[in-house]
Amino acid sequence: MKILTRSRIMLLTALTALFTSRSLSYGQQTRGVDWIHGLGGDVNSLRRVDSLYNALRRVVTPIRQGYNTSNGITNMATAVQGSTGGANRLGIGHSLGGTAARQVSFWNNSHWRGIVTMGSPLRGAKISASASDGTNTAFINNGIDRMMAGPGVGAGTAPPIFPNLGILIHQVSILGQLFSGTLASKANSTLMNSFGLVGQTAVDLHPNSNYQSGAQFQGATVPKILIWGNEVYPLLWRTVGTYSSDNGTDDQGVSIASTAADIYNTIANGEEALSWANLPMHGFHQWRKGKWEEGKNWVNNDSNAGWEEVIGSNYTELVSWYETVVTCDANQWQACYASSPPPGYCDDYCTDQVYHSYTVYHDYPSDGVVTQRSATNDGGSWQGIHLEAPNTNHGEFKRPDRVRPTLDWVFNNGDQSGHFQIDLR
Structure with a gap:
């Protein structure tokens, strides 16, 4: 009787494993x-x-x-x-x-x-x-x-x-x-x-x-x-x-x-x-x-x-700006203001706007043929x-x-x- 019970248990276990395996298999994603x-x-x-x-x-x-x-x-x-x-x-x-x-x-x-x-x-x-x-x-x-x-x-x-x-x-x-x-x-x-x-x-x-x-x-x-x-x-x-x-x-x-x-x-x-x-x-x-x-x-x-x-896969970027450069010394500033000029005149007279620029070189990522931007x-x-x-x-x-x-x-x-x-x- 004990042997029969064990046999049934082993059979049930095997069947459970079989059906579980099949159900998992059928659940797998194919494409x-x-x-x-x-x-x-x-x-x-x-x-x-x-x-x-x-x-x-x-x-x-x-x-x-x-x-x-x-x-x-x-x-x-x-x-x-x-x-x-x-x-x-x-x-x-x-x-x-x-x-x-x-x-x-x-x-x-x-x-x-x-x-x-x-x-x-x-x-x-x-x-x-x-x-x-x-x-x-x-x-x-x-x-x-x-x-x-x-x-x-x-x-x-x-x-x-x-x-x-x-x-x-x-x-x-x-x-x-x-x-x-x-x-x-x-x-x-x-x-x-x-x-x-x-x-x-x-x-x-x-x-x-x-x-x-x-x-x-x-x-x-x-x-x-x-x-x-x-x-x-x-x-x-x-x-x-x-x-x-x-x-x-x-x-x-x-x-x-x-x-x-x-x-x-x-x-x-x-x-x-x-x-x-x-x-x-x-x-x-x-x-x-x-x-x-x-x-x-x-x-x-x-x-x-x-x-x-x-x-x-490369490109350049121009970076530019103007720098205000003072061209008058203290005496020249004083002389300018002493003449009672219009507002802002001395600032314009005693300064220059100097243009600066430089080029920045950039690389786009690529695979050696096609760039990231295109891909x-x-x-x-x-x-x-x-x-x-x-x-x-x-x-x-x-x-x-x-x-x-x-x-x-x-x-x-x-x-x-x-x-x-x-x-x-």
């Missing part, structure tokens, strides 16, 4: 996801992020398609609309993919349950204008000139200098064989070739284009999370490292820049030593030192400032939750290890709305 790649991307661009969350989360029928990204935002959005959507699905777009998703929501507010954009140029991309207005070309040429300034004058302690190429920085690197004279152009082409800024899309992405003007004040009530990347210094080299290959990392770009700067600094220090060892030639060696420091300073500082100009649609009507992705550049939104903390917040119902929640498996 479909449409992954939409960015400019110059293809069906594989977000493959690793898709695979990660398909394994970790209760994602239902994830969809990744390849879209033509050169025929304009509207044409891309038309293709996206035709192959995605659903009442319980999320549209998650990287870069231009998020911009296309926004356009779909203009046409059909209920196409998705919610939209997540990652580094999307919602107010255009200055890099598109820079590619055609000479800003990008000036950036490259400045880099070439600065990096060739040292090799152009030679050095007493320099490695071999190759005509029109400068010195060899890397025999084998993420940018291939790398000479100082080709550093700027190779870094630039690595990024520009990855983005594919061509055709009508390049026109649409111009911040002052007809498309941007028309989209600025259009809205949609679909829930939205607008993610913006906040990459850290050195902005250019971290972004170059990430885009150098499918498995490139931002640290690889920093390594190239550090190597180049260190070589130039070593040569500059050598010229400094020679200037004191050979005093009759002191001025000459100091002059050559300055030329090598031009290259070092370009790599360490000016390359990043130049790239910020290309992507539009959050600053000044635009299409709005949602703004979410920072710290230390993340534009290419790293495609890297599971870098984007996971940000997307985990989204899927963990970080905004408390329930619209974006997808539970763990």
Whole structure:
């Protein structure tokens, strides 16, 4: 009898656990996801992020398609609309993919349950204008000139200098064989070739284009999370490292820049030593030192400032004021008042208003390609939750290890709305 009772208890316990497990399972939040790649991307661009969350989360029928990204935002959005959507699905777009998703929501507010954009140029991309207005070309040429300034004058302690190429920085690197004279152009082409800024899309992405003007004040009530990347210094080299290959990392770009700067600094220090060892030639060696420091300073500082100009993440502010300066001494003041002048005359006679001004240089946060202002649609009507992705550049939104903390917040119902929640498996 005691054995039977124990058996019944064990059976009831097992059944309770089974039904409890099933009820919890049925209560878990599932959701479909449409992954939409960015400019110059293809069906594989977000493959690793898709695979990660398909394994970790209760994602239902994830969809990744390849879209033509050169025929304009509207044409891309038309293709996206035709192959995605659903009442319980999320549209998650990287870069231009998020911009296309926004356009779909203009046409059909209920196409998705919610939209997540990652580094999307919602107010255009200055890099598109820079590619055609000479800003990008000036950036490259400045880099070439600065990096060739040292090799152009030679050095007493320099490695071999190759005509029109400068010195060899890397025999084998993420940018291939790398000479100082080709550093700027190779870094630039690595990024520009990855983005594919061509055709009508390049026109649409111009911040002052007809498309941007028309989209600025259009809205949609679909829930939205607008993610913006906040990459850290050195902005250019971290972004170059990430885009150098499918498995490139931002640290690889920093390594190239550090190597180049260190070589130039070593040569500059050598010229400094020679200037004191050979005093009759002191001025000459100091002059050559300055030329090598031009290259070092370009790599360490000016390359990043130049790239910020290309992507539009810097701006200037003029601060000005007038200072009242007294021009009379005590005797002159006394003489003025003794003449019984009209009220205020002596104040005007004995003072001057001197104008002062200075320029303040500011940086907008950015992911190395798209600024925070554009990624959050600053000044635009299409709005949602703004979410920072710290230390993340534009290419790293495609890297599971870098984007996971940000997307985990989204899927963990970080905004408390329930619209974006997808539970763990």
